[in-house]
Amino acid sequence: MKSKKLILILAITIVSAYQGYAQSISPKIDSLRKLLKVSRADTNRVKLLLSISRLYSDLEYSDAGKPDSTLRFSRQAYALSRSLKYARGWARSYITVANGYRQKGNIPQSRRFALRAVDLCNRYGSADDRADAYVALSFTYTIEGEDLNQKIEHYKKIIPLLQQVGDKQKLAGALRYRGDLYQIRDDYTESLRDLKSALTLYKSIGFKRLDQVYDLIGLVSGRTGHYQQAIQYGLLALKTARECNDSSLLGTYYNRVGLVYDALRQFETAKLYFHKALLIAQKHKDKSSELIISLNLVASYYQLSQYGQGITLLKKISKSNLPVxxxxxxxxxxxxxxxxxxxxxxxxxxxxxxxxxxxxxxxxxxxxxxxxxxxxxxxxxxxxxxxxxxxxxxxxxxxxxxxEKPSLSYFSANQLNWFKLDSALADYSSAIRHYRLYRDFKDSLTRQITSKQIKELDLQYRTEEKENNILQLQHQTKIQEAELRTAQLTRNFSISSAILLVLLLGLGFNQYRLKQRSSQILEAKQLVIDQKNQSLEQVLSQKEELLIEKDWMLREIHHRVKNNLQIITSLLDSQAIFLEDRAALSAIRESQNRVQSMALIHQKLYQSDRLSVIPMADYVTEIVDYLIDSFDRQDTVQKQIDITPLELDATLAVPIGLILNEVVTNSLKYAFPNNRPGLISIELKKLAGQHYQLLMVDNGIGLPTDFDPGQSRSLGMSLINGLSHQIDGDLHISQNNGVRFRLNFSLDKMVKESEVS
Structure with missing residues (x-):
């Protein structure tokens, strides 16, 4: 499955690149054919025929590809070369014939002519001709198994020949292609060496279309676990393609950046890039890419527990005419x-x-x-x-x-499944052992990702520090050279003055001593300033390191809290397996939902760039989606959410999330009996000053006539009343064609309380 996916990605890249290229070739063919009509039967005519044949061959991956035209003009070039005894034209005509048969899908015949071309070019052709002959031969091999090794061996001959020719752009293209072949063979060290050599050559000639090289370097970096470098080069590929006004490969680039974020388990960011990639694939009507990207997007929905959206997309894929x-x-x-x-x-x-x-x-x-x-x-x-x-x-x-020894994530999933099985079979000793192994694998995976990022950040920081030190040393050297020149001028002036003005020798000597003393005083002051600067730099460096350490510690705390809450959810889930009583099962489910609303807070905190506030629009939407999916009411209950852009401190977001969890749970359980369709509306809006209003409404059957919210002793209402009091909120419950919960609260009160505490 891995090799098939790589081949498909390579094919998508080639097809997309050639679609735009084909449009620029057709006018060239028309121009050359006009010249051909007025040409004489000489070597220049052979060159015209070969150029036309080569251009038709370059249309191979486009809808305009015409293998018969390639072969027709190649055969004319061959016949004229034989009659003129023009050996080089004869050899090059075999190259274009081989390309024509490859276009027609006749690989054995293409390889036969390519081998003849190699033989003739080795005897009569230039280094450029021999390189082209080996390229034609290499294209008769696939990128699987032993064929891939053969292809790479041919490129080991092509690149030294192109180095002799001195065509840097052609050499860079060959290095880029061989680097791509190495990454398909999982030989990432050789791949990076070729790709970075290609990048250096392209830059040396001012070549602008660097996006494909950036993309491949990013791809290989991601495969070797260097995720920061993978993102850096992936974003460079996107930036370069946009600067060149070429959108043909943007979908591929967005998809690959998304895969890197997926490997980093930053699924929200990955989802964003997959969405962008999908829009571009649909715009270009690229069905193969659309399928691959859609499946990547489905995987993101699953990792984010957005099962309803994932199922909707799967149904859309199943109904489409994508090539599955x-x-x-x-x-x-x-x-x-x-x-x-x-x-x-x-x-x-x-x-x-x-x-x-x-x-x-x-x-x-x-x-x-x-x-x-x-x-x-x-x-x-x-x-x-x-x-x-x-x-x-x-x-x-x-x-x-x-x-097979795949990644640690697979071992982690395997141990978690063993834990669940042993728990169900009441083999608790084995269950605990498997659960510990599951945690070990999961923590190792987290450390693996995190440590690589830290090392890369540290390396980047140290490199920049060394560069700054070098610049400072160069600056100090220039100052010392200037001081030396000044001292030499002063000395020469003193000597000249002594010879010419003997009477002023004493005065000149005194001036020299004064200058020397001033220089020493300045040097002493400069030394004090340098020492203070070094001390200040050390303090700033230590402060920055402490801030980075604090940031990572906060992320780790939120991560561990979220993991502990998920452990509670898993234990509740294991307990539910053995329960038959519906009331008990319902209570456990509601407890799981409450824990999930709190776990979601901590998940967002450690995944966010800001570690203390929660974006309420995303948070409220995810809680409601989770609860609707949990009660399996996504087909009958609709949601309507209108949230003012607002970020709340976690101490306020947690009680509001729990209140929302209880209200929506009550609506899903009681407001729409017998799968009755309904609507749940959530609105969070700003009032005057720092006052806000949270409004939760359903159009269900309403509350019982004898129900008094203030006197209710149910756990749900107790939580709602208690949490409302905790945030000093004003809660009002009414009904009119359903139930209406209104909660008014103020940020000012929360800020004052946090300052006092």
Whole structure:
């Protein structure tokens, strides 16, 4: 699956690049054909025929590609070269014939003529001719298996020949292409060496179209775990493409930057880049890219627990005419199964599980697709209490991990599934052991990502520091040279004055001594200033390091709090497996929802650039989406959310989130019985000064006539009243065609309380 995806990405890149190129070739062909009509039967005519044939060959990846035209003009060039005994034209005509047969899909015939071209060019051609012959031969090989190795070996011959020619742009293009081949072979060290050499050559000649080189360097950097460098070069590729007014590859670049953020587990940012990539693919009607990007976007929705949006996109993919191969079908069914399992839609999940098992029958035992299949089916078996089947698949999954040794995230998921199975079977000793292994793998993965980022940031900081030190040393050297020249001039002047003006010798000597004393005083003062500057720099450096350390510690605290809350959710989930009483199950579900609303706060805090405030628009939307999905009411209950752009301190956002959780939960449980359709409206608006109003309304059946919110002893109403009092808010509950909760609160009061505390 990995190699197929790489080939598809490469094909997308080539096709997109040539679509714009084809438009510039057609006028050149028309111009050369006019010259051909008035040309004589000499070597210049051979060159014209070869140029036309080569241009038709360059249209290979466009809709205008005409292999018959390539072959026709190549054969004319060959016949005329033979009659003129023009050996170089004869050799080059074999190159264009080989290209023509490759266009027609006749690879054996193309390789036969390419080998003849190599032989003739080695005898009669220049270094440039020999390089072109090897290029034609290399294109008769694919980028899989041994063919890929052959292709690279040919480029090992091409690049020294182009170095002899001295055409820097052509040499840079060959290095870029070989660097791409190395990354497909997972030889990332060689790939980066070629790509950076290509970049240096391109820059030396002022070549502007550097976006493809930047993109490939970013791709390889991401594969080697250097995520900051991957993002840096990915953004350079986007910037360069926009500066050149070329949008043909922007979709590919946005998608690859999104994949880097996905690897960093910054799923919100990844989702943003996937959205941009998808819009560009749809604009260019690039169906292959649209499919790949859509599936990446589905994966982001799953990681963000936005299951409703993920299922909607999957249905859209299923109804579209996108080119879906077997690997993509497997990924689609895996995504359906995972999301329906997470939302407890067992009937739909079972249907997709059956389809997935059917698709997997044709897979090889070493296929990477098994990893995704295990990840989807095992949780489904656990939820549906098919523990024996879950255990069988977990054993297969564990064996697969031992053999294939994928990333730590897969080992982490495997141990979590073992923990859930052992918990369900009441084997608590084994469950605890697997849970510890799960935490170890997950923490190792987090440290792995974080440590690489810190090292890269540290390296960048140290490099800049060294460059600044070098500049300071150069500046000090210039000052010393100036002082030396001044001293020499003073000495020469003193000697000349002594010879010419003997009577003024004493005065001149005194002046010299005064200047020397002044210089010493200045040097002493400069030394004091330098020492103070160094002390100040050390203090500033220590302060910056402490601020960075504080920032990472705060992120780690929020991360650990979020993880602990998720542990509570997992334990509640494990407890729910053994409960039969509906009231108890409902209470556990509501507790999970409350914990989730608090966990979401801490997740947003450690993923955000600002570690103390919460963007309420995103937070409220995610809570409501989560609750609607949790109660499986996304088809019957609509939401209407209008939030004033506002960021609240976490101490205020937590109680408001819990109040919102209780109100929406009550609406979903009681306002719309028997799957009755309904609407839940949430509005957060600014009043006068620092006063705000949170309005929560549903159009359900309303409260019972004898219900008094102030006297209610239910846990939900107790929480609502208690939390409203905690933030010194004014809560009012009324009903008119439904229930209406209005909460007025003030930021001024919260600020004063925080200052006092």
């Amino acid at each position: 191969d077997n690997s993509s079908k497997i990924f689609i069914e895996v995504s359906y199964l995972q999301m329906y399992t997470k939302t407890n839609q067992v009937l739909q999940a079972r249907q997709h599980c059956t389809r997935l098992l059917k698709l997997s029958e044709s897979l090889d035992s070493s296929s990477i697709s098994w990893r995704y299949i295990y990840d989807a089916i095992i949780p489904f078996y656990l939820v549906t209490k098919q523990y024996k089947l879950a255990q069988q698949l977990l054993l297969l999954d564990s064996n697969y991990l031992v053999i």
